[in-house]
Amino acid sequence: MTVVKQKLLALSGDEAVAYAVKQSDVDVVAAYPITPQTIIVEKFSEYVHNGEVDTEFICVESEHSALTACLAAAATGARTFTASASAGLALMHEILYVTSGCRAPVVMTIVNRALSAPINIHCDHADSMVERDASWIQIYVENSQEAYDSTIQAFKIAEHPDILLPAMVMLDAFFLSHTLESVNVLLDATVREFVGTRKIPLVRSHEGKLVPFKLDPKNPVTMGPLDLYDYYFEHKKQQEEAMQRALQTIKQVHDEYGEISGRRYGNGLIDPYRLEDADIAAICVGSTAGTTKVVVDQLRAKGVKAGLLRLRTYRPFPSQDLREALENVKAIAVMDRSNSFGAYGGPIFHEVRHVLYDAPTRPQVVNYIYGLGGRDMPQTLIHEIYKDLQKIVKTKRVEKPVQFIGVRE
Amino acid sequence: MSSEWKFTTKDLAEKPELLMPGHRACAGCGPAVVYRQILKATRGPIIATNATGCMEVVTTIYPYTAWRIPWIHTAFENVAANAAGIETALKVMKRKGHLKHDHIDVIAFAGDGGTYDIGLQALSGAVERGHDFLYVLYDNEAYMNTGIQRSGGTPHCASTTTSPAGRVIPGKPEYKKPIADIMVAHGIPYVAAASPAYWRDLITKARKGLEVKGPAFLHALAPCPRGWRYDTSKTIEIARLAVETCVFPLWEAVDGEHSLSAPSKVIALKPERKKPVREYLKNQGRFRHLFTPEFEHIIDEIEHIVDRRWKLLLKKCGMA
Numbered sequence: 001m002t003v004v005k006q007k008l009l010a011l012s013g014d015e016a017v018a019y020a021v022k023q024s025d026v027d028v029v030a031a032y033p034i035t036p037q038t039i040i041v042e043k044f045s046e047y048v049h050n051g052e053v054d055t056e057f058i059c060v061e062s063e064h065s066a067l068t069a070c071l072a073a074a075a076t077g078a079r080t081f082t083a084s085a086s087a088g089l090a091l092m093h094e095i096l097y098v099t100s101g102c103r104a105p106v107v108m109t110i111v112n113r114a115l116s117a118p119i120n121i122h123c124d125h126a127d128s129m130v131e132r133d134a135s136w137i138q139i140y141v142e143n144s145q146e147a148y149d150s151t152i153q154a155f156k157i158a159e160h161p162d163i164l165l166p167a168m169v170m171l172d173a174f175f176l177s178h179t180l181e182s183v184n185v186l187l188d189a190t191v192r193e194f195v196g197t198r199k200i201p202l203v204r205s206h207e208g209k210l211v212p213f214k215l216d217p218k219n220p221v222t223m224g225p226l227d228l229y230d231y232y233f234e235h236k237k238q239q240e241e242a243m244q245r246a247l248q249t250i251k252q253v254h255d256e257y258g259e260i261s262g263r264r265y266g267n268g269l270i271d272p273y274r275l276e277d278a279d280i281a282a283i284c285v286g287s288t289a290g291t292t293k294v295v296v297d298q299l300r301a302k303g304v305k306a307g308l309l310r311l312r313t314y315r316p317f318p319s320q321d322l323r324e325a326l327e328n329v330k331a332i333a334v335m336d337r338s339n340s341f342g343a344y345g346g347p348i349f350h351e352v353r354h355v356l357y358d359a360p361t362r363p364q365v366v367n368y369i370y371g372l373g374g375r376d377m378p379q380t381l382i383h384e385i386y387k388d389l390q391k392i393v394k395t396k397r398v399e400k401p402v403q404f405i406g407v408r409e
Numbered sequence: 410m411s412s413e414w415k416f417t418t419k420d421l422a423e424k425p426e427l428l429m430p431g432h433r434a435c436a437g438c439g440p441a442v443v444y445r446q447i448l449k450a451t452r453g454p455i456i457a458t459n460a461t462g463c464m465e466v467v468t469t470i471y472p473y474t475a476w477r478i479p480w481i482h483t484a485f486e487n488v489a490a491n492a493a494g495i496e497t498a499l500k501v502m503k504r505k506g507h508l509k510h511d512h513i514d515v516i517a518f519a520g521d522g523g524t525y526d527i528g529l530q531a532l533s534g535a536v537e538r539g540h541d542f543l544y545v546l547y548d549n550e551a552y553m554n555t556g557i558q559r560s561g562g563t564p565h566c567a568s569t570t571t572s573p574a575g576r577v578i579p580g581k582p583e584y585k586k587p588i589a590d591i592m593v594a595h596g597i598p599y600v601a602a603a604s605p606a607y608w609r610d611l612i613t614k615a616r617k618g619l620e621v622k623g624p625a626f627l628h629a630l631a632p633c634p635r636g637w638r639y640d641t642s643k644t645i646e647i648a649r650l651a652v653e654t655c656v657f658p659l660w661e662a663v664d665g666e667h668s669l670s671a672p673s674k675v676i677a678l679k680p681e682r683k684k685p686v687r688e689y690l691k692n693q694g695r696f697r698h699l700f701t702p703e704f705e706h707i708i709d710e711i712e713h714i715v716d717r718r719w720k721l722l723l724k725k726c727g728m729a
Contacts, residue, residue, distance in 0.1 A: 027501045030494065056501045058493060060536030065490035068531070072458065072494030075481050078502060080494075098483045119672030197507075206474050215479035217513060224482035225469035382662060383555065 003262035004190050011183040013144040013176035014039030017083065017109045017169075019183075020354020022047050022152035023191035027078035027198075030069035032056040034088040035121045036173040037111045041083065063088035063393065068097040069104070074104035075223055078216040079155065079198045082106065085114035085173065086127045093131065099166045100135035100239060102224055103213070105158035105198075106166040107153065108136075112286065112337075113140065113173040114373045123173035125285065126338040129314075129347045135239050137167035137246055138315040140285035142271070144181040144191045147171045149263055151189055156253045161201040162245050164213075172287040174374065186261060217285055250313055269318035271310040272325050274300060278307030280389035281326065284335040285311050288370075288377050294336075295382040306386050319355045326356065331364045331383045331392040337371045343403040345369075364392050367402040381406050412617045414452070421449045421612070424699045425477070432475035433467040434558070437641030439631035439648065440464050440547040444518070445628075447545055448478075450615035453697040455514040456480070456495050460488035460523030463554045464547065484585060486527040489535035492517040492542040514619050521562030522552045525586050536595045536624040542617040542627045546588065549633035557709045561586040564656075565714065566707050567695045569636070572699035578640035579707060584714065592626040601661035606649035607672050610659060614670075618622040630657045638694020653682075654689040655719040660726065667725040677728045686712045 011019060018040045031041045047053045060066045063084050070080040084092060089110055094369065099106050110128045114120040128138060137157060141147045150169045159169040172178060186194075200212040203221070212221035228237060247269065254268025265271045273293050276282060282292055289310040301305040309325055311318075326332060334353070336346025343350070349367035356365055368385055369376045385405065392398055427448040433443060434441040440463060444638055458467045459482045460657070466672045468475040496515045502508040519528055524546045532544065550598055552558040559572040564585045569576035572581035593600045599621040603611035618625030631647050634641045651657035652672050659670035669677055676683045690696040699707050723729040 027505070028494065028497050030497075054501070055503060056497045058497055058538065059538070060490065060493070061530060065487060065493070065531050065534055068487040068490035069494035069497065071483055072481060072491040073498035074494075076456070076498035077504070077507065078498035080498075094484060095487070102481075102483065104550050211642065215456045215481060217456065217479055217510060220477060220479045222469055222474035222476050222480050225464050225471045225474060227471040231471050 001115065002262050004185055004349050006184045006261070009183050009185055010180050010194055011144055012039060012178050012180050012372045013061070013147045014111065014178065015043055016144040016183045017151050017171070018043035018047070020148045020191075021081050022053050023186070023188050024155050024195050025079065025197070026053070026055050026081045028058065028070065028073040028080045029085045030060050030073070030080070032063045032066045032084070032088060032208060033138055034063070034085050036113060036177040037083045037085045037088070037109070039177065049228045051256070060285055063091040063332040065109070067099060069094045071108045072093060073101060073140045074106050075102060077198065077216070079159070080106050081108070082112070083109040085111040088117060089127045089131065096131055096134040096136060101235070103164040104166060105164055107151070107154045108166065108168045110168050110170045111173050112170050120373040121173065124337045124372045124374065125170070128168065128170050130238045131151050132347065135243065136315060137163060137165055137250070137313070138170065139167065139313055140170045140311065141176070141323065142265070142287055142289045142310060144171070144176055145177070145183050146265055147176060148185060149184050149257060149261065152195060153253050153257050154159055155195045157246065157249055160249050160253070161197050161199065163242050163249050164201065164248065165239070165242050170286065175287040184261070184263070190260060194257065202253065227256045241390055247316050247318060255290055266310070267313050267321065269313045269398070270321045270325055271312050273308040273310065275306055275307035275309055275325060275329070279305040279330050279393055280332070280386060281307040281309055281329045282333045282335055282382070282385060283309045283336055283348065285314060285348065286337065288335060289336065289384045291377060291379060292382050295379050295386065297331055299386055300335055304386070306389065314348070317351050319353070321357055322352065326363065327359055327361055329363050331389040332356070332366070333336050334367050335343070336364060336369050337361060338365060339369050349400060349402070364398055366392070366398055366400070368405045369403070370405045375406055376407065380402060412613060412620055414616050416612070417720055424449055427451065427477045428468065429475045429477055433470065434463070435635055435641070437634040437644045439504045439605060439633055439644050440520070440549060442644065443545070443547045443611070443629045443631045446605055446608050446611050447516070447615040450619065451514065452616065452619055453512060453514065456511050456517055457516045457518065458482065458488055458491040458495060460519035460528055461485035462520040462523055463549070464518060464520070468553060471655065485523055487531045487723045488517045488523060488528060489532040492544070493535045493538065493540045496540045496542050511625065516619075517542055517544045519544070519546060520553070521546065521548045521550055522560045524559030525588050536592065536597050536626070539623050541623055543615065543627060545615070546626070546628045547631040548628060549631045549636060551636050553636045554631050564587065565711060566699060568613045568698060569695070579698055579704045582697070589626065589628045593665060596625060596626045596665065598622065598664055599661070600628075601626075602628045602657065602659055604648045604652050604659060605656060606645045606652065607659060610670050610672065614661060636695070638697070639692050643692060647689070650689040653684045654686045655683055656686060656689050658722055659718060660722060667722070669722070669726045669728065677723055677726070681722060686715050
């Protein structure tokens with residue numbers, strides 16, 4: 001297939017998400033406002049009130065009810081969407097697990113914002129990182145274009161009959177959510193054809209019949225039952241198997257989308273930049289990757305073999321891809337925009353270092369906690385990180401495996 | 410508002426059971442009786458949703474289910490949001506031509522914990538938004554599923570495991586929250602109080618709640634032999650005494666207009682028929698401590714509260 005006709009629009013990250021949802025033939029949106037997600041729900045309300053979408057928008061009284069309503073609507077057979085951030089996502093915590101446990105393919109945008117206290121509306125990744133064990137697919141985007149593209153892909157991934165897991169797409173507060181960018185959008189018909197109508201897989205009911213997996217009076221099923229030690233464990237294992245299958249499905253949907261849009265983000269799981277012959281590399285998620293690419297180019301111009309690996313998918317974690325991409329790198333800096341208090345480093349560091357333990361070359365891996373509460377991450381600080389990596393390669397010694405950067409002592 | 414629906418006992422007997430026998434409710438379970446009666450009132454296809462609680466647990470232990478209708482449970486505090494999501498999904502799917510049925514009714518079931526306490530926010534939000542569903546509160550007046558802890562629905566001085574009848578504090582110091590009044594104050598089209606002892610009244614009210622457009626709230630008293638400490642054969646008798654003593658009068662409010670239902674209207678017209686509250690309390694172990702010289706004065710206090718609330722209700726019904 002060749003790349004299709006597209007339109008260039010000036011959109012903020014939030015607007016790009018709302019535009020993608022508008023085009024994805026969503027049945028039910030239930031959402032509650034929270035800075036910096038508000039533009040998404042405001043924009044979508046305009047679409048509803050101007051008759052531009054055939055979607056029901058439930059203005060719920062809390063995020064807890066937002067996700068509940070999406071889950072119940074999805075269980076009834078609808079395509080559903082919600083968006084939140086920070087405290088809103090924390091309030092949803094309980095229902096995140098219920099949504100994945102009920103295998104309801106809800107799609108949610110998270111505009112990454114710091115958690116209270118003290119209250120702060122700016123970007124860090126603490127809100128979504130803490131939900132990494134909730135059995136939701138997690139995709140972190142670098143810019144508004146990718147926010148648009150990934151939202152459309154998320155519906156197709158979540159609803160895929162092999163997966164049936166909810167998916168969240170993360171974009172950085174303000175850096176992306178409120179910043180205007182040039183965004184290429186597909187035509188309505190193209191998106192509609194790409195996402196299709198939601199297909200409901202068949203399951204075996206308690207009466208032994210194959211029935212659609214939804215609340216349907218013709219074929220009654222019981223959802224969300226009490227499930228004790230004799231079956232619960234198997235159900236959780238099935239969720240893990242679906243999560244592992246998602247590695248393939250995310251790549252596949254990303255490829256199909258790339259065919260029509262002409263846009264690809266690495267292989268959909270990891271997005272390497274000048275990594276092939278790199279001796280040193282940084283790893284990060286989100287918009288910091290943009291700044292880091294500039295730094296990599298500056299270093300390359302000076303002959304330093306520097307590279308970057310942007311992690312696009314954090315759940316499921318692309319262990320194999322990551323290991324292969326980093327097998328010849330000598331020293332790696334993992335940049336975490338969140339902290340796991342009392343742990344040995346941030347959440348991305350934990351995974352990366354753990355995965356590389358099995359790599360035959362086992363490179364040095366260090367961790368930098370940066371940018372909490374929206375603190376800027378300028379090129380100068382990223383240069384410092386690469387300088388540290390050069391030193392590590394040279395001396396074969398790590399002085400500080402885990403450190404905070406850009407913070408007052 | 411009056412329902413066009415007329416039914417005979419034979420009609421009810423012939424109507425298939427939607428909650429099947431074999432579930433694991435206790436002997437004498439009031440909520441199970443309430444559920445059975447409500448499901449006799451359905452007018453067509455329905456989807457039910459349940460808050461966490463006794464009835465969720467006893468009807469579904471995987472891989473078994475007692476439900477013959479589509480049913481979903483998600484959590485404790487959000488059953489009204491479940492109903493909102495289901496009703497909205499049905500509306501848009503019908504509009505888009507993705508629904509085979511012309512209309513599907515939605516019923517949300519929750520106990521007193523899931524309604525008075527942890528579920529009040531979602532309930533208030535859902536009825537404020539005007540979703541078309543019937544909310545059934547099966548009120549067994551404590552957290553029975555977790556072992557009889559007090560809730561906002563537990564009556565004054567009842568002994569529970571978190572408001573025990575102690576030497577100093579004789580049961581729950583606070584009073585029962587007027588939950589149905591709170592629902593009337595939301596301006597919803599239908600609110601009613603019912604008791605399974607008056608099954609015809611309860612079934613009729615459930616049907617009205619389904620037929621009305623918009624949110625309907627049915628407050629059903631549901632005695633619990635384990636939590637209220639009485640013999641399992643006495644459930645209906647106690648559910649009747651609650652009405653006869655005016656502890657739990659039967660009424661409905663259609664678009665905010667209150668009227669007494671027949672069993673309570675009889676008492677309003679002939680006050681001598683009102684039984685003393687003592688009659689209701691005496692068979693229940695949760696009030697046993699009140700029948701001691703030390704705390705007996707509390708029975709008069711309870712009688713006083715019951716009278717005051719009854720008078721207020723009579724006023725609302727234009728019968729004072």
